[in-house]
Amino acid sequence: MAKWNKIGGTLIVLFMLIGLPAISYYYLSQGYAYRKEAILAQGAYGTMPDLGGLTPVRGKLPEELRGAMTVVGWLDPSQSRATQQYGKMLDSVYQQFADSPNLYFTTLVKGDDPSATATEFALTYNLPLSPMLSFLAADAAAFNQTARDFALPLPGSGQAGEMPIVALVDSSLTIVKHYDLADRQQTIGLVQLISLIIPLPEKADIIVERKKEL
Structure with a gap:
């Protein structure tokens, strides 16, 4: 009996020393593989154009975006439905990542008074x-040109701001994906991809709209 107890104790120790680390490594590697696959599954729509020539009307675009992730949107106040959809989703997504580092949201604003519109x-x-x-602030020409530069998939007449479409730029300043925030599943996809790379603050859950679902 003592011999079997000794063997059992040895097996337990070996499991703790070898088995548990192996299992942990397996699950960590699986998580890494999933994260890598998700990132590599994104497209490549060119390098983010320089927005430094546009006038800030609220907040300030960071001088250096390399090493961070940036979500870029287009706001045309004459498009009330798209503006509302973009606002609700930006509110929800921002609130979830408000305490996360290396993540920025910038919006190009069209209109006669972009400062008042932004405020x-x-x-x-x-x-x-x-x-x-x-x-x-972006005049009509710059507003539409930046949409082309970011390769936005524009439906209908092809005018930026008609749909709440955003571009996601990765840490290498590559435009990797577009999301239509009017589509709940695409909004969830945006949050999930960001959270793979920039973890959500502790205890935060993925929420598409804070007060109600679409």
């Missing part, structure tokens, strides 16, 4: 003054 939009959709958030 009203931010107040309506609970977007505070934050280093993570910036709004840049």
Whole structure:
């Protein structure tokens, strides 16, 4: 009996020393593989164009975006439905990542008074003054040109701002994917991809809209 107890104790020790680390390594490697696959599954739509020539009207675009992730959106106040959809989703996504490092949200604003538009939009959709958030004024030509530069998949007449479509830029300044925030599943996909690379703050859950689902 003592011999079997000794053998059993030895097996337990070996399992703790070898088996548990092996199991942990397996699950960690599986998680890494999933993360790598998700990142590599993204497209490549060119390098993010320089937005430094656009005038900030609320917040400030960071001088260096390399090494961070950036979500870029287009806001045309004449497109009320798209503006509302974009605002609700930006509010929800920002609130989930508000305490995360190396993540920025910038919005190109079209209109006669982009400063007033940005301020009203931010107040309506609970977007505070934050280093993570910036709004840049763009005249009609620049507004549509940047949409082309970011290779936005524009439906209908092909005008930026008609749909709440955003571009995701990775840490190498490559435009990797577009998301239509009017589509709940695409919004969830955006949150999931960001959270793979930039973890959500502790205890945060993926939420598409804070008050109600679409």
